Amino acid sequence: MSALLGMTVEELVEFMRLRDQRLPFEIGAFVALEVCESVIEGPAKVATETVRISDEGVISVYAPPHSATNAEAARSVGEVLARLLVAAGAGVPPVLLQLVEHGPSDGRWDLGRLRDELEASLVPLNRSAARRVLSRLVRDLKRPSKRPPEMKPAPKPGRDLDADLDALLGGDDEGDAVDELLSAMDSDSVDEEMPTQQLPQLDGSGNPIVDFSMLAAKRSPGSPSARIDEEEETAPQEVATVPPPSRKLPTELPRDEGLPTANTGRLSALDDYSDVPTEKKGRWGLYVVLLAVVAALCFGAIFVFRPDVIDRLQGNYVEPDPEAELAEARAEQERLRQEAEAALLARHGNLRVRATSDRAQILMFVGRGPALAENLPIGVAHEFVAIADGKEPTRVVLPASAEWNAINDETQQYELALQTGEGEMPFESLDLGASRLQRGAMGTPTGELGQARIITSPQGARVFLLIGFGSASVSDLPVEEPHELLVFEEGFRAQRVFVGPSDWRDDGDGKLAEVEVTLVDR
Numbered sequence: 204m205s206a207l208l209g210m211t212v213e214e215l216v217e218f219m220r221l222r223d224q225r226l227p228f229e230i231g232a233f234v235a236l237e238v239c240e241s242v243i244e245g246p247a248k249v250a251t252e253t254v255r256i257s258d259e260g261v262i263s264v265y266a267p268p269h270s271a272t273n274a275e276a277a278r279s280v281g282e283v284l285a286r287l288l289v290a291a292g293a294g295v296p297p298v299l300l301q302l303v304e305h306g307p308s309d310g311r312w313d314l315g316r317l318r319d320e321l322e323a324s325l326v327p328l329n330r331s332a333a334r335r336v337l338s339r340l341v342r343d344l345k346r347p348s349k350r351p352p353e354m355k356p357a358p359k360p361g362r363d364l365d366a367d368l369d370a371l372l373g374g375d376d377e378g379d380a381v382d383e384l385l386s387a388m389d390s391d392s393v394d395e396e397m398p399t400q401q402l403p404q405l406d407g408s409g410n411p412i413v414d415f416s417m418l419a420a421k422r423s424p425g426s427p428s429a430r431i432d433e434e435e436e437t438a439p440q441e442v443a444t445v446p447p448p449s450r451k452l453p454t455e456l457p458r459d460e461g462l463p464t465a466n467t468g469r470l471s472a473l474d475d476y477s478d479v480p481t482e483k484k485g486r487w488g489l490y491v492v493l494l495a496v497v498a499a500l501c502f503g504a505i506f507v508f509r510p511d512v513i514d515r516l517q518g519n520y521v522e523p524d525p526e527a528e529l530a531e532a533r534a535e536q537e538r539l540r541q542e543a544e545a546a547l548l549a550r551h552g553n554l555r556v557r558a559t560s561d562r563a564q565i566l567m568f569v570g571r572g573p574a575l576a577e578n579l580p581i582g583v584a585h586e587f588v589a590i591a592d593g594k595e596p597t598r599v600v601l602p603a604s605a606e607w608n609a610i611n612d613e614t615q616q617y618e619l620a621l622q623t624g625e626g627e628m629p630f631e632s633l634d635l636g637a638s639r640l641q642r643g644a645m646g647t648p649t650g651e652l653g654q655a656r657i658i659t660s661p662q663g664a665r666v667f668l669l670i671g672f673g674s675a676s677v678s679d680l681p682v683e684e685p686h687e688l689l690v691f692e693e694g695f696r697a698q699r700v701f702v703g704p705s706d707w708r709d710d711g712d713g714k715l716a717e718v719e720v721t722l723v724d725r
Contacts (some may be wrong), residue, residue, distance in 0.1 A: 210341050211284060216251070216290040218344040228271025229325060230340070233333040236321040237262040239280045243314045244613065245269045246276035251286050256341055258336030268541075272550060272683055277312040280615075284321075294426025298324050308571060308663060311684070323573070323662070365607045369400025417547040435622035453611030552707050554677045556700075559721050560692050561673035564638060568687035572621065578679070581607060582649040586640050586669040587619065589659050595624025599657075600639050605655045613655035614655040622660045631696040638669060682707045682714050695722040 207357040210218075212234065219226050238254055245268025253265045271279070285303045288295050301308075302324070322328060400671060423693060504513050514521075556565050566588060567575045579585055584603040590596045599621050628634070657666045667689055688700040700718055707714045719720035 208263075209255040209575040210344070211252050212254045212256070212287065213251035215256060215341070217345065219290045222344070224268045225292045226290040226340075227336075228286060228288060228291040228299060230333060231284060231291055231337055232299060232321055232325055233328075233330075233582045234337070235284035236263055237326065237329075238264055239277075239318045239321060241279070241315055242266065242268070243356075245434035246271050246273045246314060248275055248279040249282055249283055250279065255484075256337055258338060258341055258345075260336070260341070265337055269315075269326070269454055270545075272681060273314050274681075274684055277306070277314045277317045280314070280317060281306065281312070295431070296324065311570075313570065313684075315577070316570050319573045319575065364621060374455060411506065438473055452462050483660060498538075514723065529636045546691050548713040550682060551679045552682045552716060553717050554680050554686065554702060554718070555674070556671070556676075556688060556690075556718045556720065557674045558692075560695070561722070562671055563690050563692040563695075563722060564635065564669060565634075565675040565720075566667035566678065566690065566691070567669050567670050567691040569657070571663045572657055572666055573662070574659070576655045576666075576668055578653055579714070580648040580651050581615065581651045581653045583642055583646045584644060585655065586638060587621065587655070587657055588635060588667045588669065589621040589623050589657070590667070591659075591661060591664040591666045592624040593627060593629060595626040595628045596633070596635050597621050597623050598636065598639050602657055603644060615651065616656060617653060618656045618658065620658050620660070621664070623664050630697065633691070635691045635692070635697065637693070682716075686717065688720075690720045690722070692722055694725055696725050698722070 216226070234256070236252070237248055240493075241262070241264040242249060247264070247266035247268050248271045249264055251495050255263050255265065257263070282302055284299070288299060288303060298320075302320060306312050306318055309316065327676070333482060367672040394577060418664050441546050558565060570589070571588065576585075579601075584601055585601040586598060587601070588596050599619055601619060605617050607617050639672065659666060685704075689690055689697060690700065691697040700720055702716050702718060706716045706718075708716070
């Protein structure tokens, strides 16, 4: 099944290492970009083992959505990118190394921000070409590589042991002699003139008379035994004729105690072969024990996992009620839903901001351009302010009648472009000017939410969203991430306010953070 799902990022990096190949850093950044876009709607922790690349170059993430915070998911994508850049070796651009070591340029781990910077590092981005490169790379790595000529198969343990024994016994001379002996023992080398054994003559007690002088074996020429054979051949020999036996031979010949026998130590102590325990009896006993153990295990498994079978055998089985099972399943589903909501409430909260002046503008930091403002009500006007470091600010309004573009089945997006001012303006004398929102053109929310992508020039300008005048309330903010507010009114100093994880408290309905801002006369 894993082969059909493709190759994991960990397998890709490992194959590249084993084959001493380098992965282009652009492909590593493209994989990280695709992973980031896959989990941006439902943040989840990813790993090199949960990201797979199919043979067509399609990247899939196997991680449960909404199982981690946005920051945790962004950091996990950074770890995957770091693993891919390891396979790239030298020559990785400093912007990618900076992204792996320190995160996005604003120092805040965020999936949207990470996606934008990865996309900016790949401009111009050709997704089709990148997928074709990935597809070809995965297919090439799946093919079995040819073994280099200098690589030899590792010797088997048995051969290592034989080599050690040969060295201990003085080399391979003895093994060569054994090989020659085995080659000589061939059916073609048997002497057809070798005399066959004759039926032995019986004495008066019915015992066979064995004449060892009649047995001769071929010996090599020149040996002492060969000369004895030649002398015996010249002497006249009598051949005894063996009359047919008058009675049957005994079924058991007497044992000659003087001749050595194989395994003499064991058989000499035995009076009767019937006393030797047979292997069949011991094997049957082992079979019975194994059968008993298997039966006990099966019965125990049935007792633990299928108690209804035991109830059926005892006559105590009661048919389950389908309605009751359905009600139990619904109750379990409702319990899981409540647990998910409780977990979501524990990670998100509501922010309330109040200023000492009813006309004070309250803005929330979105990010550095290109920035992504999410969960914006569609059908309502929104105002953004872009501030480059030490430069004059610039304002832009997303009108209520704007036409949003659907980027997928669930998300609609609108893009804005902001050119920051050229004049010098330090933060101590920051003047945002008046708001461009018109009271009659605020619009009516449609009930749908969208996201706005703000592209700034120069890149990296700080983008803020106007959220209210005098007081503001923002819901469903991640409580584990820092949030920056900017409060401004003409004639007063602009003030920056930060809300951290320690500023949230439980109010019974969830997490709540309240901020009071006192304006200071410029």
